[in-house]
Amino acid sequence: MVRIAHISDSHLGCSLFQLTERREDARKCLKKAVDMAMQHSPDILVHTGDLFHSPLPQNDDMIFVIELFKELKDKVRLIVLDGNHDIPYGYRYNFSPLRGLEIMELITSTGNGPYSTFTEEFDGKxxxxxxxxxxxxxQFEYFLNSAKTNGGISLFFAHDIPVMKEDLPVHFNYYGCGHKHNFWLDQEYDIGRPGSTCIVNWNREMTGKKKLIVVDIDNSGKNEYTMQTLNDVREFKFITGLDITGMGTEEANQTVTNSLSRLAPKKKKPIIIVEVNGLIDSETERGIKRKELIEFGEKKLDPLFLHIEPNWQCMGPRNVDLSEPLNVEKSVIEYMEQTKDKMAQEILESLPKLLGSEA
Ligand SMILES: [Mn+2]
Structure with missing residues (x-):
């Protein structure tokens, strides 16, 4: 039997909302994922790309990776692929940071090209x-379709698998990929994607999960899968489904306040993201007290960062209902009242003069 532990997309160097703390978090998340993987004593540990967020990683991230991988050197076959974030575009920087790790023999990767293949014996197989x-x-399709197997166990790892699962050749025992940051596993087609080790793009990742995938493969044709949830080291609180459609200013502010009040973070300095949806008019939109709401949340929850995402739509000014449209005086008064116009008092005072009824 051969055991594979599969992780992906660590994005070292990424900092959500420019929070420098997140760079440290990303390192801790990778360490956590590797430790979790190694507890299963895998033969192969595969990282399917985007180890770094940028092809020019900072030294602190590079040194961290070198130290981490050095520890693994004699314990597991470590495979790391280039993701789209690791690869430099343009002509100035030609090498991915993974090349250095490969030269140091800390990882096995694809060298200067996008593809490599090798055979190794595990447990006599x-x-x-x-x-x-x-x-x-x-190019991906070319590599996929020309990859030959020798009837034994064969594995296919790619940063992304941009073809329908139905169009994959059936002879690989496991297809491992990354690129998208949420967990996905199809046990019928034996395709797995662990998701990222940390939260990178909150708006695309707030409903998904991240998992370590452990695959046991023998010749029986049926893989054994073990999954382990991989939470970010930072606590994230996503408030979704908040709908303020049709609400007035006060009700809208109260709705956001209430949802913040209900939160009970378990860790220190969480990141809190409140997504506010719905269809409102511009009066309500102008009355949303963003600053006060954030101050309220920061005082109550002591977050590293609190963000209110204005995901609502504004349908323009509120309709003004005139009870007697042909009555000019009444209509002006009703208009001033309903729009809460700041000039209301002055206008109302000078209205008789304007309408000529003083004469
Ligand atoms: Mn990625």
Whole structure:
């Protein structure tokens, strides 16, 4: 039997909302994922790309990775692929930071090209591996369709698998990929995606999960899967489904306040993101007390960062209902009242003069 532990997309160097604390978090998240993986004593630990958020990682991230991978050197076959974030575009920087790690023999990757293959024996069984770093769909399909297997166990790892699962050749025992940051596993087609080790794009990741995928493969044709939830080291509180459609100013502010009041973070300095949805008029929109709401939340919850995402739509000014449209005086009064116009008192005072009824 060969055991694979699969993780992906660590994005070292990314900092959500420019929070420098998140750079440290990303490192801790990768360490946590690796520790979790190693507890399963895998033969192969595969990271399917986007180890770094940028092809020019800062030294603190690079040194962290070198130290982490050095520890793993004699314990596991470590495979790391280039993701789209690791690969430099343009002509100035030609090398991915993974090349250095490969030269130091800390990882196995695809070298200067997007593809490599090798065979290794685990538990007396030959295991053939096909690795595809980030590349064009055209090239990916070429590598996928020309990869030959020798009848033993064969594995296919790519940063992304941009083809329908139904169109994959059936002869690989496991397809591992990354790129998208939420967990996904299809046990019928044996395709797995662990998701990222930390939260990178909150708006795309707030409903998904991240998991370590452990795959046991023998010749029986049926893989054993073990999944372990991988939470970010930082506590995230996402408030979704908040709908302020049709609400007035006070009710809208109260709705957001109430939802903040209900939160009970378990860890220190959480990141709190409140997404406010709905269809409102511009009077309500102008009356939303963003600053006060954030101050209220910060005082109550002591977050690292609190963000209110204005995901509502504004349908323009509120309708003014005139009870007697042909009665000019009454209509002006009703208009001033309903729009809460600041000039209301002055206008009302000078209204008789304007209408000529003083004469
Ligand atoms: Mn990624």
């Amino acid at each position: 030959e295991v053939q591996m096909h690795l595809v770093s980030w590349t064009s769909k055209h």
